[in-house]
Amino acid sequence: MAGLEMEDLKFHNIINNTLRSSPTTHTVTNPRTESALWPCPIASPADFEDAVSSANRAFKTWKLTTLSERQTLLTKLASHLESHLSLLSQILALESGKSLLLSELDVRGAIAQCLHYADPTNALSDHIQFEDSSVKIIATHVPLGVVAAICPWNFPLILSNLKVVSSLVTGNRVIVKPSPFTPYAVLKWIELVAAEEILPLGVLQVLNGGADLGQQMTLHPGIAKVSFTGTIAVGKAVMAACAKTLKKVTLELAGNDACIVCADADLPKAVKSVAGGAFFNAGQVCVATKRVYVHESVYEEFARRLVEEVRGSYTVVEDASVPSVFGPVSNKVQFETVKRIVEDCKRGGYEIVTGGEVRESGKEEEKKGFWLEPTIVKGPPEDSMLVREEQFGPILPVLSWSDEDDVISRSNLANAGLGASVYSSDLAQAERIARRLDAGSVWINQAERPHMGAYFSGFKDSGFGGEMGKQGLLSYSYTQSIHFAK
Template sequence: MGSLATENLKMEDLTFHNIINDTLRSSDNTHTVINPRTGSSLWPVPIASSQDFEDAVLAAQTAFKTWKLTTVSERQTLLTKLASNLEEHLPLLSQILALESGKSLLLSELDVRGAIAQCLHYAQPENALSDHIQFEDSSVKIIATHVPLGTVAAICPWNFPLILSNLKVVSSLVTGNCVIVKPSPFTPYAVLKWIELARGILPPGVLQCLNGGADLGQMMTLHPGIAKVSFTGTIAVGKAVMAACAKTLKKVTLELAGNDACIVCADADLDKTVKSVAGGAFFNAGQVCVATKRVYVHADIYEEFVRRLVEEVKGSYTVVEDASVPSVFGPVSNKVQFETVKRIVEDCKGRGYEIVTGGEVRDSASDKDAKEGKRGFWLEPTIVKGPPEDSMLVKEEQFGPILPVLSWSDEDDVIERSNLANAGLGASVYSTDLAQAERIARRLEAGSVWINQAERPHMGAYFSGFKDSGFGGEMGKQGLLSYSYTQSLHFAK
């Protein structure tokens, strides 16, 4: 357990359960997650059975009969209580999260605090849906009201376990839905513990959590008692989710791959831009849905930009084995993704691309773990200069600490190169000429574009993917519409 094994958090003291109708349910069928920093095993965690899932759906359907009748104000009061509960348990949840995800304690605390902020954001009256007049004339007044769907299945990713699970939870709750959370099997612990600790705040059956893999996800997409699936993950799985949901005409929201392009113009302020691009690319070792994945730098400043970027990354994004040391760079979060990124690195080496920094696997393990052959999933921050446009590194979303830096000179050309089918989630543009930056931004085929800043979603803004990067969206008031039916009430005058 290393530096995180405190008197308040010992591996042998913690147990994890599925949460069904506010009861804790164990199972003889378990799996164990690997600590990405060291390769050592963590806790056994129960895998939900098909009966567990059926029981959770029944509990949600029963709870929904009365939960849907609550007012928005009543739900928002409970969101505030959820935020307080998260705050109370922040040290415990942060330490669990650090162990399962490989994040530093600093980043793990940011994950928990992000979930707190989400609760408080949607607890504000102005951030929830409300009735409004759609149309009115001398003969009719038409009011739009928002009706909850029923039970939402939240199928969640591993890169920010609490933030990305809680976003689906608060969106479901504030709109009057019940929600069953399925955390990633790579990072189940903090989410299960959070929902366990939150019991008693909401009526039983309103918020439940089940641990499982693809088979549980498939049950969620096919069950007629699930009204909506909110999924965050890969394009291939997202397509399968959408096809399965079609069989029962479920509502579905998909946040999928984002091979985000970053365009740096010739007049960019390099002092600010280099630091921002480095952070956009290597924060959380590049494991961010809207991380900077491809950088296109104007030919006039290309060499200078690359030189500065290498210096910045070498100075600010290094392997720090002790999770208690504040750091925004860490290991790849699981072995599957580790092997994916290694494959891309090896492809770059095999094809002779110019790696200007990084490119090596870094061992990290305690003496005991090392003797047992256990290793963490560490890759050095890696920058590749000028790989071809059809290279694996450029075409595929790497979701890890390796970054291609390419050159451009023609605006139409760089926009065309940026607009890949799998690059529709986010993008960024850097220029001191704001008119130029906005002109480029408006031509980029991405749901969110950041100008002179790294890609960071904002709770007040609708977040969605174009093309292969998603279907529907989350956040902002618009994001809540996908968790509701809109009913039009026509009043004759």
Template structure:
């Protein structure tokens, strides 16, 4: 296979990658290479971790946990602040590596890396405190929060730095140790991040192992790993849950979201259409909470659709300086997206924008594609596309659209657009989703708890409440004499 020399980076340590075990980089005899989704050219060698590497990492993490769990809140907050600084000091390298492995634009990749640092900075000042639960003349009951142990973090490919650092910082801030396994489609930025972070963390507290599904499977079954946090597909999440049952591991699952977006009849289209377009097409629709099903009130439908088509042109294929659009990040997701378009064409659905496949000779590109009023039971509506393919339906009755929005297989996110604040909350509170965005496109916030309902998740992360999912809660019942 081509080596790093193919990419003009041979000998540059910034583009050499290692597994990180017990504070040290470790080479591997086996490697794989990721394909650049813009050019379909191979990137750098990524080491593949062995079973022994996993055992060594678990042993190192459990050894480090004996000390790290005793660290004070102040010591851990200093550590997460130091890690944030490491990210910002190396933003150029991390952003470039992530750009190449994901296909993101330079601007988007840099923003992702900077936002990863925000996650660490947020938990510099946010922590779990002891809570007085009850007190009378005979007893005082205090809830305290203790770390669980070693976290196995299995991260996705669409936002490698952002979604992985949520897991890492949540573990570190609560006194846990963490072993992260990046997606084999995007291993480089996380391996490099972990390598850089060793300069400010004790050995064994934060480690990284690269590998495929077999490595992830071993992590979920390993008795020395005490909890798992996974972001990915429903099918894999269900398998992880079954695997973790054997050792009663704690589990956090953030799974697929086929998110509804409801447009009411009183909106200002000049304001709302650009927001909805961004919510649907940002990062080519490869966002877990993207607007994947748009429901527009019938009285505005034609005007909304015309404007959506026009606005989507701003998200058309662009060069590497495009802020918010790019190729699909890997070939399997590209082929899956093509399958959705082919299904629409086969069934005669009305494609009013896009629908072309392979408009460039190289890269996994699909232009923004809009489908007008496909049937509610169509594949495009019932299943998450994770691509820039957007079904736009109409509605007239509020109860009906809420029922249609509440799919049995999805409950991650939703959005509602109306200037009527009471109406917005009335609709939002009936939507069966872990997060509902009102009059804004969907983007998780590091200070807000984030978790899916139904098949979209199990447990949750982010915000102060998210730290509870990385801890045991211990009840201290103190007798009064």
């Protein structure tokens, strides 16, 4: 991290391509060390009103741009991100606790998103919906207006940029609200875009703030759509607030993802894949493997192999410059949540077969970061906190099953509708199980990793609407039907 000192960087809200400071700031803590980072400006209600006004003024001309023109700008955004890869990766590593390796993957993921939607085959285009001897009906896609992107902290740039590129390629303007736990890289990225004047005034803006700013976004009549990624409870509040002005809304919410390992699974491959699905980024992934159900005939062998894999491949590495896919819990609030789950397992006497130790902070000058060892718990009860709630951290329950109907019923919790995975050598069996799981995405013989070309959505409590793929762009557009008489 040499060369990146706290005093070297300043951060601003970006409104109408100009830097906006604030007398009110907050400071984020480095999750690896618990040391304070940079002062970060908190947007005022006046800042928000200015951003909305600027975005709506931009609508008059931006909505007239062609798809080709917008895609050219996405290509420029990709090049811009590439040129600032090192700086943004270092900022991300400091604010999120990720290693530089994972932080660079975050930036490169954003670059890939820009290039994906810059490809004409991946964007919405006019098409004939119906035609007969009397009529031809064309579907065309019209931008909604101003999109408010309310973003999470686990992948700050990827998950913000997904909402940005989806908005831009469909002709919308977007105001980004990064998570107050990880505001820095997103603020700096949009500042750099503004400095280069890549986009017209008011098309892309960013405001840092907390729940009050998010609430303003959901209620303001000048916002046409809210795209929110976060918890179920907050998602319900967002949806209720958006209903007051009939805003369009997309919600990606909790995913207590189930993984089903069948008796005939290739155990060496399955174990390695499940470990990655569960402990990549310390389990802080929306579709991370959160619960593993293993057929009773291979349960003990699977559990033994999984412990060996996790002990060998997922360890605490304090130096962020050392390549690692495992890191600390990203913030104090989530750290306390995962600690409560670990403590509940210990109180319940559940079998913790590896991990379970929390590295507590000492005195103020001896702070050590939000570290929790990768933890595996064998056979906790179905009604335990660890099984019923989404842990979003490095602790994993491994449970046994014998009957297919029973394991599907146990897998299909209301908060488990985002993703799932199935491991079996019998692909017909794997697909049969996959089709019975109440999840928006199911992966067979692989860890859960969303693909930009596939629609990504949550069932039940895990979301409303979806993003990615061509279908995801429909939620950023009105579809207009134009009828031609013959």
